[in-house]
Amino acid sequence: MKTIPVSFNVHTKPALAKVMVYQPTLLFKEYWERKDDLLYYPKKSARFYEIIHKVLDVAESNEVDLILFPELFIPESEVESIRIRTENSKMVVVAGSHYTYGNDETRKPYNTCPVIYKGKVHNVTKKDASKFEEDCISSGDSITVFTDTPVGDFSVIICSDYLSRGHNNVIDEISKHDLDFWIVAAMQPKAEEHHAFMSTDIVSPQDKYILYANMNNELANGGSAVFAILRSDRIERFIKTGVTDHEPRHKAICPTSDRWDYFIVECNLENKRPKLPTIIGDAPNVKLVAKGVIDQDQQANAVTKANNSGHQQGNAIDKFHEFVVDNYLMKGLFFKENESRYFFEQYAILFKHLLHFESAEHVELLNSGDVIEGIADYVVNSTKLNPMLFSGYAGCGKTPFLSVLYWNLFLKFKRNEIQKLPIYINLNKYNKHIYRETDNFLEAAKEQLNKDLDFILDYLSHNPSQKAIFIVDGADEYNDPKVDLDKYIDAKISSHLAKQNAQIIGLRIHRKRHARSENKKLLYPGIKNPQIRVTANKIKTNSEPFPEFVDAFSKIASSYLPDFSNTEITSRLLSVIQKYRHDEIDIFLMTVLLQTLVDVEAYLSVETLSAFYSKYFQLKAGVNTAVAGELAFKVFHNVEGNHRLSPAEKNQQEWWIIQNHESVRDYFVANRIVDKLKGFTSSSAADQQKVIQEFNKVYPYDLNVFCKEIINEDLNQQYEVLESIKLLLSSEDLLDSPKPHLCYLLGRFKDDDVREIAIEFLLGLKPKVKKLIKSIEWESGEISEKQKKQLLYYRTIFISLIYLGNENASNEYISELLSNKYFDKINRGFHLEYYQDIPYHNSEFLKSQDNLNDFPKTFAILYDKLNASLDSSRVHPLFSVELYTLCSLAQHRHVRGSLDTKKADIIVDLIQRTLKSQKSLDHALEIYLNLVEYILAVKPRFKRGEFVRQMFKLKEIERTGWIKRRTAHRESVAAHTLGGWLLGMIHLPQKFKTIDSHDPYDKETVLKMILIHDLGESITGDVDMNDRDDETDRNELKAMMIYSLAGTFDDMPDVQDILTYYIAFTDKANFNAQVANDLDKLDMLLQLHIYNETNSIPTFEDTKRKLIKSITTRPGARIKDIILELYE
Structure with a gap:
């Protein structure tokens, strides 16, 4: 045939x-x-x-x-x-x-x-x-x-x-x-x-x-x-x-x-x-x-x-309900009507853990036992025109929530439990339809919308006593009301709102999680001053309620996966989530990961989310990854929606795929970036310039994990990307924005040989960037955008070296943070943006530094990671950096008075456990932890003047040596310090030639050492020389560490030299320190004579002999002779 x-x-x-x-x-x-x-x-x-x-x-x-x-x-x-x-x-x-x-x-x-x-x-x-x-x-x-x-x-x-x-x-x-x-x-x-x-x-x-x-x-x-x-x-x-x-x-x-x-x-x-x-x-x-x-x-x-649902029987309400179920709800609602109570309960559990209410007065709805019932009752009883605004990113569960809410209200209406008729409208149906059908998409959408809605709106017009609750879903970040349907549907139902006092439950646009603020022109126009603002978030996979969340989701999923029990679904989901290392998850990701259950063989070897998406789109016929990457890149870069995609671009399945979830969009952008990197070294000069210009447009925080996973899928690919990044970072045409991203990737290679090459390159790069950093005029006020980018570039070099296992990188990085408060601000701002406490915005690179507001996401993520590392035998590479960052965030909030007591106590406990642990700590970090522990103990806030007020106690603390000798008048520690300083100021020579030319004399250094050598005693108290032990020395050192970091506070100068001078003094590490030690003894020698004149001291001769014997330097001996001459 x-x-x-x-x-x-x-x-x-x-x-x-x-x-x-x-x-x-x-x-x-x-x-x-x-x-x-x-x-x-x-x-x-x-x-x-x-x-x-x-x-x-x-x-x-x-x-x-x-x-x-x-x-x-x-x-x-x-x-x-x-x-x-x-x-x-x-x-x-x-x-x-x-x-x-x-x-x-x-x-x-x-x-x-x-x-x-x-x-x-x-x-x-x-x-x-x-x-x-x-x-x-x-x-x-x-x-x-x-x-x-x-x-x-x-x-x-x-x-x-x-x-x-x-x-x-x-x-x-x-x-x-x-x-x-x-x-x-x-x-x-x-x-x-x-x-x-x-x-x-x-x-x-x-x-x-x-x-x-x-x-x-x-x-x-x-x-x-x-x-x-x-x-x-x-x-x-x-x-x-x-x-x-x-x-x-x-x-x-x-x-x-x-x-x-x-x-x-x-x-x-x-x-x-x-x-x-x-x-x-x-x-x-x-x-x-x-x-x-x-x-x-x-x-x-x-x-x-x-679009009329086809019924010849029944009234307009039943016909429209069937239309809603067939055309709007099936993506969000998956149960038979006689099972509604059971599945309402499961959905209530899901959303109890996902919803967030902007106003504290409405949080009680989450604790009402059934959040679906609670919200349904609230909106029914509300007399406001706009009782609720539900917002969230694509995939967070807005449509399932509004679908369940609609179904709940409709069943109540049919049972005559409520008098308000729920009317559900989903604009996504029309937006997708119109781009496919015709270039004149707005008119086509209006026509389709009229066909679907006119008969139910006519019913309302002919039944003016019927109140309604309009639930409008699908107004999102990709829909500009100048072109799409938002304004049209608002105008279409506005007459019913005005005449019948009907209500709207509106859905705000799905904003990108890193959008800085609402773009007012994109907001659904019908939403004005909603009574409740609700958002949907992700749930942390290590949180206490997560098992309950997964169980409820699995019970829902088992209704449309009848071959699997909810226990099997739960087990598979937990296994995959752990395997892919998901820290947070939402309804979209939970649902899409069910593919690994339905098609086990296809996903058996998949180890990462990027590999999962790669396999998924490979199995999904007709998906062009190049087209998807191009469209995703435009969406990622176009944060504010100023450059709309054309109808032709939206008339592709790839467009509708990438807007389902931010992780899908990010995967395709990352895939595109890796492809560009792989071919960069072999490209023509013109093509290389195009890639550079493209990289200059985007700094993809959210893409880093996907890029890393994709790059490491293949060894040759790792080498290709490494060489491309080296070449890119050497280009003068590459702007500062993408450099941190490229440095990040350098630190994430898996192959040991590739890692060694990356370490060598980064170590060579570091001093060049440090030279740029040192040229910045730090005292000139606010740093420029360019300087911010250079600092972040410098930061990422350190972080990548830490990940690659370079031994000194962590301690050196923390030392840099302690010595440069602007660098510290960049580090804090980076974490706050990365963990979403400050919105990240592509076109406004690090626009916000640390705003000193609450930081719940960053606190929770960093604390969980640090706590887990303390509880394990293995220290995470970034343990020191992340501990420092958490403490720095707390420090600056505590000074402002915006750190809540609970967080302060948790961090103090974390510090104490860290210091007591057997884990090896960077020296710079150990110094800083002492400061933070000290200041967090001061409640309700630590004020910058506390340092000097504490130091002033030296004026009151009496020298224990004179107390023991029972002198009538006992000088304070401050008086002793002043005495030593005065002896040096008056009698030390301006110049003195030392025996060792590599250990020069400097009078100013000696005076600073004698002036600060007893500052620690303002915290520890004065301890007589004969009573000192190792613990005394440790406590004084800890106190000096605290004082040395006073310069880490805003508007306070760097005083880290305090610790340097103190350690040198106690160790007698150089000639200047030895002279300063002599001044310490010489002050006591002069004071001994003064006290003995007015009140005979029994141990005078013995103490005098010991003091004279302790003088070791020629400048000290000269001052000794001057003192003794007074009492000949």
Whole structure:
């Protein structure tokens, strides 16, 4: 059997195809007659003409892409009228069949099905005769495969050809082709025989749709249908509403019924096998658009229009509810109505852990036991025009929440528990539709929206006493109301709000998580001063309520994954989340990860989220990763929406895929960046410049993890990226913005040899960048944007070296932070932006430094990481840096008075546990921890003047040596310090030549040492020399560490030299320190003589002898002689 290919030259395969099946009910004995060749032909051609063109009227009004008539319904004489009528149409007509002799009436006729498109007729002939046609017709010897059509690729099969499964049959031949539709035209007395094969054929050998049109009269039993692979929730919905009543009920059957003679369905050609309800780009793969009756003797002019849900029975409220369920809710709501209470409870658990209320007075709704019930009651009882605004990023669960809320309110309304009618509208349906259909998208959207809503709005107009709650979903960051529907829908329902005091539950735009502030022009215009502002967030996977969250999600998921128990789903999800190292998760990610359960083999070797997405989009036919990356890059860079994508760009499935979730967008951007990096070194100079200019546009914090995962998938790829980054960072054309990102990647290679090369490069880069940093005029006030970028660049060099295992990088980095408060501000600002306590904005690079506000996300994340590291035997590479950062954030808030006591106590405990642990700490960090522990102990806040006030205690603390000697007048420590300083100031020479030229004398240094050497005693108290031990020395050192870091506070100068001088003094580390020690003893020697003059000291001679003996330097000996001379 040969195959005849026919192309309709529609080269862009549509994402959706709208098809219509017509099932006539004309009595066979009245409208067909048997002729001499023993075959039956239609009679009363005028009647057939009337019906055919009424059917075409319905098809055209619903913008159908293909219409199927049953076998033997279209008279041969009417083929030409159909051809002429559809010559300029985009609709394909599969015109049933008729018997034709063609030009040779000496042969038996062929049973021929005309396929009509754009004025051309392509005939398909039947091969295997039915029992009524045996020996009466000629047998066809070919099949026809239609490609590049408005409905994808298809083949037409005429009735008994579908049942023949022997040698060289039609089904075997068409099974060799990957088709979107098998189209069967039949006049079959037992449609169930066709159904039995179709329920199997939809999944073998390729996924497809099967259209089936059969007569419904005394010779044929109807059962026209579309066969597809449907989710169980769709099947249950069709059964419940009476759309399907055929067996087997749980095979994916969406047939018409004897009550209707046509139906229209929309088939998703990109998603013929939907395994999950809200996976990326998912919509119901088969959606019933319309069903009804064409004008006949039995029922006149009973046409059900599209988007009206097709019911001829019931009132406007029930009809609109069914429309809402079929068109809006199926992505967000997955349970049967009789299970509503159970699933409401599970959804309430989910959202209890995801929702956040802006006002503290509404937080009690989360603790009300059932957040769904609590919010439903609140909005029903509210007298405000706008009772609630729900906002959040794409994928956080807005649509499921609003869907459940709507369903809850509708059931209450039907049970007469509330009087307000909920009306749900989802703008996403129209936005997606309009970009695909026409360039004039706003007008097309208005027209579609009017079709869907007018009858329920008319109902409200005719029933002015009926109050309503409008729930508007789908106003988001990609929809500009100047072009899209936000303003239109607002205006459309505003009259009902004004006249009927109806309410709106609005959905604000899904802002990017790093958007700095609301873009007012994008806000849904109907939202003005909502009574409640609600946002949806992610849940931390290590949090206490996370197991309860997963359990509730799994119970919901098990309703549409009937092959898996909720226990199996829970186990799989927890395993994958741990494997992919997710710190936070939301409803979208939970749902999409269910793919690993449904298709275990495909994802068995996947180790990261980027690898998961790679596999997922590889399995999802037709996704162009290059196109997705290009569109995702535009979306990522275009934060404020000033440069809108064109309708042509949005008329691609990749556009709708990337806006499902920020992680999907970020994955495609990262994939694109890695591709650019891989090919950079081998690119032409012109292409390299293009890449550099592109990198100059984006600093992708959110992309780092994805880039790292993608790069490390392959060893050669690691080398390629390494060399490209080295070349990029050497380019003078590369701006400062992308440099930190590239440095980040240098620190994340897995291969040891690649890591060594990266360390060598970064160590060579560090001094060059440090030289730039040192050239900055730090005391000039606010640093410039360029300087901020240089500091962040410098920071990332250190962080990457730490990750790569460089031993000194961590301590050196913390030392830099302690010595440069601007660098410290950049470090704090980076963490606050990275962990989202300060919004990150691509076009305003590090615009906000630390604003000293609360930092709940950064605190929680850093504390959890540090606490986990303390509890484990292994220290995270960034342990020291992150501990320093947490303490620095706390320090500056405590000075301001904005650090709450609980956080302060938690951090003090963390510091104490760290200092007591056996973990090796950077020296600079240990010094800093002492400061933070000290200042956090001062409540309610630490003021910068506390340092000097504490130091002033030296004026009151008496020297213990004189106390023990029972002198009448005992000098204070401050007086002793002043005495030593005065002796040096007056008697030390300006210049003195030391024996060792490498250990020079400096009078100013000596005076500073003597002045600060006892500062620690303001905290520890004075301890007599004979009573000192190691603990005394440790306590004084700790106190000096604290004072030395006073310069880390804003508006205070760097005084780290205090610690340097103190350590040198105590260690007598150099000549200056030895002279300062002599001054310390010389002050006591002079004071000893003074006290002894007025009050004899029993130990005078012994103490004098020891003091004289302790003088070790020539300058000290000279002052000693001057003192002794006084008392000769």
